[in-house]
Amino acid sequence: MEMTGAEMILECLAREGVEAIFGLPGGANLPLYDTLPKFYPKIRHYLVRHEQGAAHAADAYARVTGRPGVCFATSGPGATNLVTGIANAWMDSVPLVAITGSVIRPLIGRDGFQEADITGITIPITKHNYLVLDVNEIPRVMREAFYIASTGRPGPVLVDIPRDVQQERGQFYWPEKVELRGYRPRIYPDPAEVEKAARLIYESERPLILAGHGVIISQAYYELKELAEKGNIPVITTLLGISGFPPDHPLYMGMPGMHGMHWNNLAISEADLIIGIGMRFDDRVTGRLKDFAPLAKIVHIEVDPAEVGKNVRPAAALVGDARVCLQQLNRLVQHRERPDWFARLDELKREHPSLVYPEDAAQILPQYVIQKIYEVSGGDAYFVTGVGQHQMWAAQFFWSRKPNSFVTSGGLGTMGFEVPAAIGVQIAKPGELVWAICGDGGFQMTMEELGVVAEYDLPIKFAIINNGHHGMVRQWQSLFYRGNLVASPLKNPDFVKIAEAYGILALRATRREEVVPALERALAHQGPVLIDVHVKQDEDCFPMVPPGASLQETIGLPKEYIELVRRRQMAEVGR
Amino acid sequence: MSEGKRNGRRFHTIIALVEDRPGVLNRIASKWRQRGFNIESLAVGHSETPGLSRMTFVVDASHDADQVVKQLDKLVDVVDIRDVSHEDIVAREMALIKVRCDAGNRSHIIEIVDIFRANIIDVSPESVIVEVTGDEGKIDAMFELLKDYGVIEMVRTGRVAMLRGAEASHPVGEGEESYERYPGQETW
Numbered sequence: 001m002e003m004t005g006a007e008m009i010l011e012c013l014a015r016e017g018v019e020a021i022f023g024l025p026g027g028a029n030l031p032l033y034d035t036l037p038k039f040y041p042k043i044r045h046y047l048v049r050h051e052q053g054a055a056h057a058a059d060a061y062a063r064v065t066g067r068p069g070v071c072f073a074t075s076g077p078g079a080t081n082l083v084t085g086i087a088n089a090w091m092d093s094v095p096l097v098a099i100t101g102s103v104i105r106p107l108i109g110r111d112g113f114q115e116a117d118i119t120g121i122t123i124p125i126t127k128h129n130y131l132v133l134d135v136n137e138i139p140r141v142m143r144e145a146f147y148i149a150s151t152g153r154p155g156p157v158l159v160d161i162p163r164d165v166q167q168e169r170g171q172f173y174w175p176e177k178v179e180l181r182g183y184r185p186r187i188y189p190d191p192a193e194v195e196k197a198a199r200l201i202y203e204s205e206r207p208l209i210l211a212g213h214g215v216i217i218s219q220a221y222y223e224l225k226e227l228a229e230k231g232n233i234p235v236i237t238t239l240l241g242i243s244g245f246p247p248d249h250p251l252y253m254g255m256p257g258m259h260g261m262h263w264n265n266l267a268i269s270e271a272d273l274i275i276g277i278g279m280r281f282d283d284r285v286t287g288r289l290k291d292f293a294p295l296a297k298i299v300h301i302e303v304d305p306a307e308v309g310k311n312v313r314p315a316a317a318l319v320g321d322a323r324v325c326l327q328q329l330n331r332l333v334q335h336r337e338r339p340d341w342f343a344r345l346d347e348l349k350r351e352h353p354s355l356v357y358p359e360d361a362a363q364i365l366p367q368y369v370i371q372k373i374y375e376v377s378g379g380d381a382y383f384v385t386g387v388g389q390h391q392m393w394a395a396q397f398f399w400s401r402k403p404n405s406f407v408t409s410g411g412l413g414t415m416g417f418e419v420p421a422a423i424g425v426q427i428a429k430p431g432e433l434v435w436a437i438c439g440d441g442g443f444q445m446t447m448e449e450l451g452v453v454a455e456y457d458l459p460i461k462f463a464i465i466n467n468g469h470h471g472m473v474r475q476w477q478s479l480f481y482r483g484n485l486v487a488s489p490l491k492n493p494d495f496v497k498i499a500e501a502y503g504i505l506a507l508r509a510t511r512r513e514e515v516v517p518a519l520e521r522a523l524a525h526q527g528p529v530l531i532d533v534h535v536k537q538d539e540d541c542f543p544m545v546p547p548g549a550s551l552q553e554t555i556g557l558p559k560e561y562i563e564l565v566r567r568r569q570m571a572e573v574g575r
Numbered sequence: 576m577s578e579g580k581r582n583g584r585r586f587h588t589i590i591a592l593v594e595d596r597p598g599v600l601n602r603i604a605s606k607w608r609q610r611g612f613n614i615e616s617l618a619v620g621h622s623e624t625p626g627l628s629r630m631t632f633v634v635d636a637s638h639d640a641d642q643v644v645k646q647l648d649k650l651v652d653v654v655d656i657r658d659v660s661h662e663d664i665v666a667r668e669m670a671l672i673k674v675r676c677d678a679g680n681r682s683h684i685i686e687i688v689d690i691f692r693a694n695i696i697d698v699s700p701e702s703v704i705v706e707v708t709g710d711e712g713k714i715d716a717m718f719e720l721l722k723d724y725g726v727i728e729m730v731r732t733g734r735v736a737m738l739r740g741a742e743a744s745h746p747v748g749e750g751e752e753s754y755e756r757y758p759g760q761e762t763w
Binding site for chain 2: 180181
């Protein structure tokens with residue numbers, strides 16, 4: 001079948017089942033935009049206000065659907081504006097296909113107007129990328145791009161197509177199979193390693209599971225729960241593993257690491273076996289690496305062979321898809337009672353409480369707002385966060401009954417992720433409740449995307465945890481830089497007026513009594529809502545592992561918070 | 576001999592089979608650069624299979640090359656890669672050395688060339704070009720001897736290496752079935 005390059009690109013997207021594209025037009029991708037109406041409504045395009053928003057929205061769309069997210073940008077600045085979003089998807093193993101227009105072939109490499117070597121720029125942050133110079137290659141390249149993005153350890157793929165290639169006519173030939181001799185992701189683990197892992201688990205007296213993003217990516221929720229229950233093993237989830245295991249499960253322990261549960265950091269230090277599943281022993285999880293889990297042997301279940309042995313030396317390594325690995329492991333795992341270990345974990349939880357705060361504080365505490373957001377949502381919503389203090393509290397207090405409902409920027413830590421990411425989630429899950437928990441600093445990095453929210457009337461509920469600072473920077477400056485608060489205080493705009501300018505309902509809460517009514521009003525409203533919550537400005541996020549310290553050196557909650565728990569416990573005993 | 580030593584430093588020898596496409600070298604070099612490796616030498620050329628090139632890298636072994644090799648193996652354009660530093664290999668390098676000479680000392684140079692079983696491939700009234708093949712040590716030694724006559728320039732190919740015996744360095748893997756993620760249960 002003869003068609004233009006632009007038609008081929010969209011035909012390929014349709015065949016790959018793409019329903020939503022996030023993008024912004026420009027000179028070098030206009031043929032693509034010119035062709036879009038032919039594919040409507042099968043493929044819907046959402047016009048973002050900045051290309052970074054397109055990449056983040058596509059990223060979040062991919063996270064909650066499990067299918068590659070797609071974004072469009074023009075050449076030069078359009079393409080370079082995607083870079084942060086592509087890097088974010090790269091760090092968090094998210095399948096993303098970015099399609100950029102490029103200057104016409106005769107201008108490539110000659111500093112043409114709006115030319116940037118985007119394939120060169122994105123080499124270190126993509127699984128693979130393509131510059132298509134022949135229109136007849138488009139179907140093969142697009143097929144490969146989707147295949148590479150979504151298989152093995154998922155990640156972003158960029159396809160750069162010059163404008164004249166989009167306009168040229170060629171023969172559309174759809175390859176039935178992808179053949180890449182240099183790309184063969186592992187699925188099935190070595191059976192000997194599975195047996196070894198099962199034996200290590202049975203022999204272990206003090207095991208812990210550390211479950212990461214891989215559990216969610218491979219949809220191994222059921223298999224993870226089966227392993228935990230069958231083997232009788234407590235489950236810790238990393239930041240990106242949150243919502244991979246039911247938070248109300250008796251074996252659930254919460255998050256570990258820099259702002260993780262104090263009890264987890266101490267438990268990891270006492271454990272004799274760590275089972276890492278779909279996680280990479282990131283520095284935010286391990287603290288100082290040489291003191292990480294000093295007594296433990298490691299079982300590492302991981303799809304990417306390059307992650308095995310990178311940070312820790314595993315005693316057993318199951319290289320393959322997390323779900324397949326767990327299915328095989330679960331067949332061999334045997335139950336074992338570990339009364340001493342569970343008693344010790346209960347003791348650690350009692351001695352090192354990590355989730356309390358004074359509920360009667362004069363000012364609104366950010367923890368209170370976040371906990372109330374979870375409560376009013378009844379555990380049945382998607383929660384998208386930015387990066388910083390509010391993100392860590394959102395992770396600590398996470399409570400939802402929905403698997404894969406916590407969407408956050410982990411590896412890259414991209415402030416401003418929350419606004420476009422919430423858009424991506426809401427478009428992927430139209431009937432569902434989506435909360436964007438925002439920082440006042442990060443919100444201002446991407447708040448132009450409120451235009452998208454208003455244009456498509458996406459009923460997202462934005463809660464700005466407004467402490468008038470880059471809160472995590474302020475916390476580090478106060479703890480490690482002698483309280484020298486340089487460039488962390490923010491002169492904020494009136495967020496309510498900003499939302500109103502977009503025609504979005506906006507509320508403000510400055511006193512504690514106003515928080516829950518505002519949240520409830522937001523839920524009752526059909527369309528998008530923004531709530532500007534003025535919280536205590538100098539609240540620090542604890543527990544905290546100081547940078548460069550070991551997990552054993554975790555700083556717990558402030559003494560007066562711990563006192564609260566003690567008094568509550570005493571009162572209960574007295575009763 | 577395999578884990579080469581030069582000037583007291585140790586080196587890894589790594590061979591890779593890669594797609595013969597534009598940008599491949601850039602992708603590979605990018606991975607070494609990210610980890611702060613300096614590439615001592617790199618030789619690239621066609622392999623026995625059309626469309627595939629074979630590369631031989633020599634990198635400083637004071638770093639742990641294992642991580643980079645695994646990262647390189649992940650590249651779509653890298654079909655296979657292998658660190659052969661601890662294996663039984665043959666390794667050779669070729670150099671062209673342009674040496675200043677005249678009728679008076681040309682015979683001295685020819686004598687050195689003979690001893691090293693090298694060749695003279697160009698002669699002019701004021702210079703000769705010597706072609707020498709061998710391991711790095713041999714080429715270094717030859718260069719030292721010719722230095723006294725005045726070396727105008729030297730160019731070296733970098734090491735190329737191959738396993739001894741009948742074994743292929745990059746056996747064609749049986750390869751796993753191509754894998755597309757099939758949906759799991761969406762509940763826990």
